[in-house]
Amino acid sequence: MQRILVVEDDQGVRETLITFLEMEGYAVDAVGTTSEAIRRLTDDGYPIVISDVYLDERTGLDVLNAAKSGNPGCSVILMSGRGTIETVMEATKRGAFDYVAKPFELDHMLEVVKRAEAAAAEPEDEDSDINDLPRSEMIGSSAAMIEVYKVISRAAPTDSTVLIEGETGTGKEMVARMIHNLSGRAQAPFVPVDCGSIAASLLESELFGALRGSYTGADRDRMGALEAANSGTVFLDEIGDIDPGFQLRLLRFLQEKEVKPLGAARPRKVDVRVIAASNRDLARMTEEKKFREDLYFRLNVVPIKLPPLRDRRSDIPLLAHFFLRRANERYHLEARLTESGLRALQEYAWPGNVRQLQHMIERLAILAPQNRIDEEAVLDAIASMSSKDIPSDTLAGTEADQIRKVLAAAGGNKSRAAKILGIERKTLYRKLEKMGSL
Numbered sequence: 001m002q003r004i005l006v007v008e009d010d011q012g013v014r015e016t017l018i019t020f021l022e023m024e025g026y027a028v029d030a031v032g033t034t035s036e037a038i039r040r041l042t043d044d045g046y047p048i049v050i051s052d053v054y055l056d057e058r059t060g061l062d063v064l065n066a067a068k069s070g071n072p073g074c075s076v077i078l079m080s081g082r083g084t085i086e087t088v089m090e091a092t093k094r095g096a097f098d099y100v101a102k103p104f105e106l107d108h109m110l111e112v113v114k115r116a117e118a119a120a121a122e123p124e125d126e127d128s129d130i131n132d133l134p135r136s137e138m139i140g141s142s143a144a145m146i147e148v149y150k151v152i153s154r155a156a157p158t159d160s161t162v163l164i165e166g167e168t169g170t171g172k173e174m175v176a177r178m179i180h181n182l183s184g185r186a187q188a189p190f191v192p193v194d195c196g197s198i199a200a201s202l203l204e205s206e207l208f209g210a211l212r213g214s215y216t217g218a219d220r221d222r223m224g225a226l227e228a229a230n231s232g233t234v235f236l237d238e239i240g241d242i243d244p245g246f247q248l249r250l251l252r253f254l255q256e257k258e259v260k261p262l263g264a265a266r267p268r269k270v271d272v273r274v275i276a277a278s279n280r281d282l283a284r285m286t287e288e289k290k291f292r293e294d295l296y297f298r299l300n301v302v303p304i305k306l307p308p309l310r311d312r313r314s315d316i317p318l319l320a321h322f323f324l325r326r327a328n329e330r331y332h333l334e335a336r337l338t339e340s341g342l343r344a345l346q347e348y349a350w351p352g353n354v355r356q357l358q359h360m361i362e363r364l365a366i367l368a369p370q371n372r373i374d375e376e377a378v379l380d381a382i383a384s385m386s387s388k389d390i391p392s393d394t395l396a397g398t399e400a401d402q403i404r405k406v407l408a409a410a411g412g413n414k415s416r417a418a419k420i421l422g423i424e425r426k427t428l429y430r431k432l433e434k435m436g437s438l
Ligand SMILES: Nc1ncnc2c1ncn2[C@@H]1O[C@H](COP(=O)(O)OP(=O)(O)OP(=O)(O)O)[C@@H](O)[C@H]1O
Pocket: 137, 138, 139, 140, 166, 167, 168, 169, 170, 171, 172, 173, 174, 175, 279, 354, 355, 358
């Protein structure tokens, strides 16, 4: 019979796990503190340990260390309702077998335990080598985000090409930067290229560079992004927007890792890692023959799908408080979020995902009456965001008032103010013009 040690301070969860795992035929020992766990693990190795992360003055990571030093082949499964990318990275680095977000389905836990059992029967794997990691700003403890952190922590130290897919504002660029910062290339440049906003005719020289005189207007040599990112990472954003001719060029590049600037006689080798992102469904575009299948496979080596915010609403409280703290610091405010306000935020669909939430919190922090962000304030903000594109001839006094407040908080910076207001910059200019403030 396979033995398992369960380390969990919550009695309910502990007993549920004992009953369930015993029913599945395991011999389960369970403890509620780190010191008991560590004592047992030094006296007596276990092949499988399931441990909570936040326990007492020590954590599941200490349990992990004890388990590994007692028995290097031990499979340690960590679980937490407050996982962060740092804890997941740290757990991966120290050789945890898996990280399970709480609350979990018992069947899911059983599946992980079965995999751990199978792995324990196999020879040990080398630990991946990740050096000390900078603290990140990526927020979210939902099961979906924990899955994303796992992929990031495995893919980052390798040179593999990564394809990040997700709706607008889900954090694609943030993930790309994080992968770069956690890789051996962190000291070299990270060069983003927004393939969607660059005219097809310019993309070539933007990426590959151009020598002076190679086209009209090329009055000097221009280094392309791929060369600028040498020994670092290039981030090809909105890759689904490039035209078929250029898709072929890019495929060649991924195969050869060579660049030939416009007008240059011969190609040069470059050493770049490629991370691509798209908010369109590339697999579908491939089926519809709008995106080359061979290029898709070249890019999709490590796929990361970022879930929309509405599918991980449990992350909204964390994100909202994180952005609120930042807005309070940045604008020297003392806004507070009430329970009802938070509930209203959690119920909204967030078509603009995390970015929209961030801007709405900034706006609410600046505009909330008495510094209280309550349900009414949230519902008002949501209503005015969705009607932002409805043109109106006369500006309501309150709107003009809001614009003035936001502009003042943003130190007169119009781009920032437009973002906080959730409108385009040109819309803000139009409104300012009407207000007679331009
Ligand atoms: N998990 C997260 N924790 C904290 N901030 C986040 C998170 N995800 C996204 N953000 C913030 O939301 C904003 C949008 O993120 P990002 O630019 O990475 O999104 P994107 O997917 O690239 O969007 P787009 O498709 O519109 O380019 C950024 O300000 C980023 O810092």
